[in-house]
Amino acid sequence: MKTKIVNRRTLLHSAGLLAGGLLVGAGSAHGATRLSAPPARPATPDEAWATLREGNRRWVADAAIHPHQDRARRDEVAEKQNPYAVVVSCIDSRVPPEIVFDAGIGDVFTVRSAAQTIDPLVSGAIEYGPVELATPLIVVMGHQRCGAVTAAAHALREGTTLPGDLQRIVEALRPAYDRAHGDVDKMIRINTVDTVAKLKADKLLAPRIARKQLKIVGSYYSLDTGQVTRLV
Known part of the structure; x- marks a missing residue:
């Protein structure tokens, strides 16, 4: 009789584990399907911008879904990429484009420089997506309380020269400084x-x-709210 009870308990325990495994497996399969089978790549500039805006809305609402960040996506783009946007942004650690737009691997080219300033090398990097892969959208994104702009404004106001190539950033921002009369947010x-x-x-x-x-x-990206608003 004791043997029968033990066997029954063992059977129930095993069945419970199996059921649990099936449930976990089903959940994993569902998650993989959700992340690795998203809508098709945006084909037009307006579709691309709408996709970025929707991702930013999720980020602002703390409802990010982190698309295209699984093994299936990594395998999919290992041999070929086809991003739908180029995001030109500042190097600031608080403004990572993929996070701000709730995007994933293979979705966007990111080109980052201090205060999103450009020179021939940066321009070449920006050109690559549209010219070589027909990427339909470029987004230039400034951001609130930009450290590079703040430093440049201070240097120009005080008449000081920053060391090394940092002074190149100051000179690149001088036209904006003059037109903004030194107001940092207007400069940005x-x-x-x-x-x-x-x-x-x-x-x-x-x-x-x-x-x-x-x-x-x-x-323009707000550090306070996480929201990206359109300027041009």
Whole structure:
């Protein structure tokens, strides 16, 4: 009789583990399906911007889904990439584009420089996506309380020279400083708009804009709220 009780308990215990395993497995399978089978890549500039905006809404609402961050996606893009946007942003550690837009591996090219300033090398990096892979959108994103802009404004106000190549950043931001009369937040926005204008005049990008294959959007990221708003 004792043997029967033990066997019954063992059987029930085993059945419980099996059921639990099935439930966990089902949940994992569901999760894998959700993350590795998202909507198709945005094909137009407007679709790409809408996708980024929706991702940013999730980030602001603390409802990020972290798409394209699993093994299946890693395998999918290992041999070929096809991002739908180029995000040009500051190097600031508080402004990582993939997190801000709740994007994943293979979704966006990120080009980062101090205060999203550009020079020929940076411009070449930005051109790569639209020219080589027909990426339909470029987003230039300035951000609240930018350290590079703050440092440049202080140096220009005090008439000091920053060491090494840091002074190049100061000089790149001088036009924005003059037009903003030293106001740091206005400088950030003006510099972002100026960068958009420079990229729109780029000899490789301008024809794609004219054919409506490419849009360049200027935007501003709030460190306080996490929200990205459109400037241009």
